Amino acid sequence: MSHPPAEISLTAEQVDRLIAAQHPSRRGTLELVAHGWDNDLFRLGDELAVRLPRRAAAAELVEHEQRWLPLLAPRLPVPVPTPVAVGVPDGDYPWAWSIVPWFTGHPAIADDPADRDALAEQLAEVLVALHEPAPADAPANPFRGVPLAARDEAMRTRLAPHPVLLAAWTDALAAPPWAGPPLWLHGDLHPGNVLVDGATVTAVIDFGDITAGDPAADLSAGWLFFTAAGRERFRAQLGARYDAASWRRARGWAAAFAGAVVGIPESGFAGLAEHVRRELAADEGAGSEEPRPS
Incomplete structure (x- = not known):
């Protein structure tokens, strides 16, 4: 058994185009750091990351984070990945995506x-x-x-x-x-x-x-x-x-x-x-x- 196959595979160049079109002030160097079960994670500069669903089943889950983490984060005693910017479907990429803080550890x-x-x-x-x-x-x-x-x-x-x-x-x-x-x-x-x-x-x-x-x-x-x-x-x-x-x-x-x-x-x-x-x-x-x- 292994991770579900990606329905969409993104390159750093494609992610950069999404950021440039929607959040140009957030552009920076991009490095793929994880192919997760549901999402790809790119480090963005030194302090941010970009989290993008890699299959349709995960798309709604990202929206849940975008909707609820801003409300829950203030009461939690540790940092959580509250989005600092929210992306929307664009071009060949069909799902919502997030720019979140990069955490050490x-x-x-x-x-x-x-x-x-x-x-x-x-x-x-x-x-x-x-x-x-x-x-x-x-x-x-x-x-x-x-x-x-x-x-x-x-x-x-x-x-x-x-x-x-x-x-x-x-x-x-x-x-x-x-x-x-x-x-x-x-x-x-x-x-x-x-x-x-x-x-x-x-x-x-x-x-x-x-x-x-x-x-x-x-x-x-x-x-x-x-x-x-x-x-x-x-x-x-x-x-x-x-x-x-x-x-x-x-x-x-x-x-x-x-x-x-x-x-x-x-x-x-x-x-x-x-x-x-x-x-x-x-x-x-x-x-x-x-x-x-x-």
Whole structure:
């Protein structure tokens, strides 16, 4: 399994033409730095980047970032890629695109999980700030933050070859569903979408899957990022905000993520899936425990 094929492949020259036509004051040197799952990322000068969908399925996700990040960013404790300029379809390029800040640091997925434990409190504080009731017009997402039962048929097929993941999913499905209001969710909070410099979170990126729903989808970060020690710190920092059922569902969301990326070697995803499998196996049966007080 690999990244979905690009429906449009852009060169630096093409991106420069888009910028020149729509935001000429932002022109600068361009360097392709990432072919992402959904987007291409070009560094623009020293302080900016250009993020452009590479396939139609991602086009709406960029628009979600453009619409909602300016409203959410002021309350978050870390930088996020709020657009400084918004691009529109132009010529042969059919989708919206963004010019965003360039952040220092590297994706946390490159670090050892034991080193990522140092991020536990910072990541918890991001969720404390983000997980507030969302408005009725928040973006809908059929794959993130929904009741687990809505994803059961697809997930059982995917997880069947992985007994540890399937067990975590099955236990999560048996937990009581989220009964609170739909909360704002990042929707894709894994170590590839958090930038770090040493033990400091420098930015949380890629809010394309932003949605509202069950916060357990984001709480799965406890298993995606950390070892047991870091996860205990993560849960302690969040305190009594989430009940035992939420943490059981979070284990299921972690299993779902691992099942989705287990065969993807790019960018460390296969290694991340194995990390999640090990963590779920090590704490099997512990998902319903209440976090210890800090």
